Amino acid sequence: QARLVESGGGLVQVGGSLRLSCAASGRTFMTYDMAWFRQAPGKERAFVAVIQSNWDGGRKNYADSVKGRFTISRDNDKNMVYLQMNNLKPDDTAVYYCAADRAHSFSDSELDYDYWGQGTQVTVSS
Numbered sequence: 001q002a003r004l005v006e007s008g009g010g011l012v013q014v015g016g017s018l019r020l021s022c023a024a025s026g027r028t029f030m031t032y033d034m035a036w037f038r039q040a041p042g043k044e045r046a047f048v049a050v051i052q053s054n055w056d057g058g059r060k061n062y063a064d065s066v067k068g069r070f071t072i073s074r075d076n077d078k079n080m081v082y083l084q085m086n087n088l089k090p091d092d093t094a095v096y097y098c099a100a101d102r103a104h105s106f107s108d109s110e111l112d113y114d115y116w117g118q119g120t121q122v123t124v125s126s
Contacts, residue, residue, distance in 0.1 A: 002024050002025065002026040002028070002029055002032060002100045002114075002115040003024070003025040003026065003115070004022055004023070004024050004025075004098045004099070004100060004115055004116060004117035005022070005023045005117055005118070006020060006021065006022050006096065006097065006098050006117040006118065006119060006120040007020070007021050007022075007023070007120060008020040008021045008120060009095075009096060009120030009121045009122045010121075010122070010123070011123045011125060012088055012122070012123070012124055012125070013088075013124070013125055013126075014088065014089060014090060014124055014125065014126050015087055015088065016088050016124070017084070017085060017086045017087075017088065018085045018088065018122060019082055019083070019084050019085070020036070020082065020083040020085065020096055020098075020120060020122070021080060021081070021082055022034070022036075022080065022081040022082070022083075022098030022117060023079065023080055024079045024080070024081065024098075024100065025079065026079075028102075029076070029079050029100070030053060030054065030055075030076040030079075031053050031055060031102075031104075032053060032100040032101055032102055032104075032115075033050055033051065033052050033053060033056075033100070033101040033104055033105065033106055033107070034050070034051050034072075034074055034081040034098065034099070034100055034101075035047070035048070035049060035050040035051070035072075035098070035099045035100075035101065035107075035108075035113060036048040036049050036050075036072060036081075036083045036096055036097065036098060036099070037096070037097045037099055037110055037113075038092075038094035038095065038096045038097065038122075039094055039095050039097070039119075040091075040093060040094040041093075041094075043094075045097065045110055046063065046094075047063050047108035047109070047110070048062070048063055048066055048070065048072075048083070048096070049061065049062045049063065049066065049070055049071075049072040049083060050072070050101075050106060050107065050108065051072045051073065051074050051081070052104070052106055053104065054074075054076060056104055056106075058074075059106065060072055061106065061108065063108070065091070066085075066092075069085065069086050069087045069088075070083060070084065070085050070086070071083070071084040071086075072084075081098060083096065085122070088122075088124045089124060090124050090125070090126050091124075092122060092124050093122060093123050093124050094121075094122060095119040095120065095121050095122075096119060096120050096121075096122055097116055097117055097118075097119045098116070098117040099113035099115065099116050099117070100113060100114060100115040100116075101113045101114060102114050
């Protein structure tokens with residue numbers, strides 16, 4: 001079982017950067033696909049990025065809206081997942097959630113994720 005705790009959110013101006021962190025507990029963390037989702041006010045939770053476990057090749061996938069601006073990474077030695085966010089826009093304002101998938105689905109659907117963090121708020125001001 002994995003427990004996920006996000007940090008690193010905050011208030012940033014348009015064009016700025018933030019790095020979100022997700023600390024995972026549990027010995028099997030390194031075998032899970034890990035992802036970031038976000039939920040903006042009044043909207044459904046949406047996929048941001050996913051990274052496979054190293055055993056499966058460590059592939060990454062991004063939502064079109066963040067490609068070229070966001071980078072997902074993981075450090076299995078530290079049980080950490082990161083989301084580096086650059087050139088932030090007002091539309092990036094949301095609560096960002098870390099999620100873990102035991103089944104290695106490499107999925108962009110929240111339905112495939114088994115464990116979730118509590119979320120961290122990111123606000124981009126114009």
